[in-house]
Amino acid sequence: MPRVNLPIAKGFYLSDSLPISAQECVNWYPNIPQVEGALSAESLFGCPGVSEILTTGEVNQVNRGAHVKDGKPYFLNGTTLIRIDNAFDSQGEEFFTSVPLGTIPGEGRVSMADNGKQLMVLVPGGNGYIIDESSGTPFVQITDAGFTANGNPQLVVFVDSFFVCNTDSKKFIKSASNDGINWSALDFGSAESDPDKINSLYVHNNKLYLGGTETTEEHQNIGAGGFPFQRTGFFLDKGVFAPFSMISSNNTFMWIGGGTNESPAIWALSGNSAQKVSTTAIDSALQDYSQEEIEQAFAYSYAQNGAYFVGFSLPTRTFEYNVITGRWNERKSQIINSKGLTETIRWRVNSIVTAYNRVLCGDSQDGRIGSVEVDTYTEYNNEIIRTVSTQPFSDLGNAITVTQLEATFESGVGDLSTVNPQIRLSTSPDGRSYNNELSRSIGKIGEYFKRSIWNKLGRFPRFAVFKFVMSDPVKPVFIKLEANIRGGQRGN
Incomplete structure (x- = not known):
């Protein structure tokens, strides 16, 4: 035979x-x-494991976001913003320490951006904070009336010397040049190709993309007087359903969204159009979630050993796409729950950044900071079921x-x-x-x-x-x- x-x-x-x-x-x-x-x-290669490099201690200090500024990683665990520093001991072994920088109230995911000097942390619909460790006041809350004059800011990006935020009043605003503390009530714009709500925003190739609920519109800084960001005329007939799902990927960007009266799918910018990259099986899985659950989804990306991964984490599942092969896989974690029982959950990672020649991650279960490693075959010493x-x-x-x-x-x-x-x-x-x-x-x-x-x-x-x-x-x-x-x- x-x-x-x-x-x-x-x-x-x-x-x-x-x-x-x-x-x-x-x-x-x-x-x-x-x-x-x-x-x-x-x-098939095994997905990398995770080892602990340090912990902020408290069980309820789950990670709410992370960012790298000037080569140093920042994590918001619980309500404490920390910077992770590395050093080497006398034997050449690398070790890490955490430096607390300030308190940011809330429980939900935050948005972060930096201008090389200032790090801005924004609680969606809430407060904004500026961290400038080179100044005499390294941690301040944004109190300028212009910051909220055009609605409650939701997410922040940085482009062409400006912090830019979308608001809950279908507008987007900008800061003063290289200064996230000062904002003017007159510095605002709106998406005009479609009057839908601005759900998210993203910077790609120095262009600003406004992701509405039904369409995505491109803006560019034209350097003119007044508000400098103007429409380029380019837009996509696909909106963004999950604000934190817009993510860079191999010289393009991806997101969870769809058009008018469409169910959620995963899309990528391809030339002058949106190309669907999710399979019908993943589309079907996305449809199992409510609108509120889809809005809670977030994306991450990292590269290791020649593979470029883009992940989309929903409340109970994590789907990962390798842009090199165009194939999907799923990530799951084993944890010990509050009842002492082993439970299978979506991949426990809540954020990923690359720093110190490592892929570092925040955790969805507690205050640990982990290192994602191809030669580690467990997650915080818990087995990985493949x-x-x-x-x-x-x-x-x-x-x-x-x-x-x-x-x-x-x-x-x-x-x-x-x-x-x-x-x-x-x-x-x-x-x-x-x-x-x-x-x-x-x-x-x-x-x-x-x-x-x-x-x-x-x-x-x-x-x-x-x-x-x-x-x-x-x-x-x-x-x-x-x-x-x-x-x-x-x-x-």
Whole structure:
């Protein structure tokens, strides 16, 4: 019987109808080697883990946002804004310290921007704060009447020497040049191509984009007298549904939104138009959330080992897109909840910044600051459950018999803590229910030629789905999947 290669790296695609597709890709991400002659044309790499670099202590100090100014990361944990500094001890080991800068009341996510000297932190609909550590008053609240003269500011960006905010009165405002403390009531503009509410704003290629509820409009600083930002005439017929979802991505930007009377999807600016990058399966998942829950979504981006990730976190799920491969995966975390029970949640990361040649993150559970690392295989010492389910395999509707299945992993990755790491397989004839797991070793220390093979997996009436689960904290690389499959009617 022929031995066939089965695809494993198509990414997340969990259909409303599981017999159509039951592809899970949780805490793995698809990788496509950029070289000819690789052992496999597609593979799966394990998503990086997270190690703690320091903690601000209190359990309720969950992260509300982060920003990098002048190479230094700033995190708002709970109500305390901190700066993270690094140094090296006498042995050359890097260590980190946190410097508290001030108190910012509230519980929700904040917006941050800087002009190289001043860092502005804005509580949506509330107060704005300026942090200037080079001045005699390093932490001040914005009290200028012009700041709220055109409505309550919501988000902040920086462009062409100005802090710019959208407000809840369908306007956007600017600060004085390189001065976030001073604002004029006369310095405001509005989106004019459509009278929809300005939900978000973003700066791309030095252009200011106003994301309304139904359209997105481009403005540019023309340097004229009066209010300097004017329409360029370019606009998109897609609005922004989640204010914190606008994020840069490989010389473009992405967001959660849609047009008039459209359900939410994930879009990217492509030339002069909006291109949908979410699959119908992700669109379906987005539709499971209420408008309020969609508005709570936020985006993050980071790059590691040649992969460029853009993530979208909703209240209960995190979807991640690799702009290099164009494939999606899902991120999940294991935590110990208040009842002492293990609970699966969306990826626990609340913000990501790159500083000190590291990817640093704030946490959704407590005040820890973490480092996202490709060679860390746990999250704060909690196990990472990695799951991949294949597409349904069939033979024109005929019954199939799987006599042998071989999964090729980077083997011999066991260590002194995990002597004999395992991969667990379960099979399904319908994409809904799976049989008991069957474990195989992926190799103790030095067992580089260890093979993971399952024999006599049985007969499937119409199609077969294979699910692999890995939780051991060792290097996870799933290279390829091969099978001996006999097709045709019963008895053939």
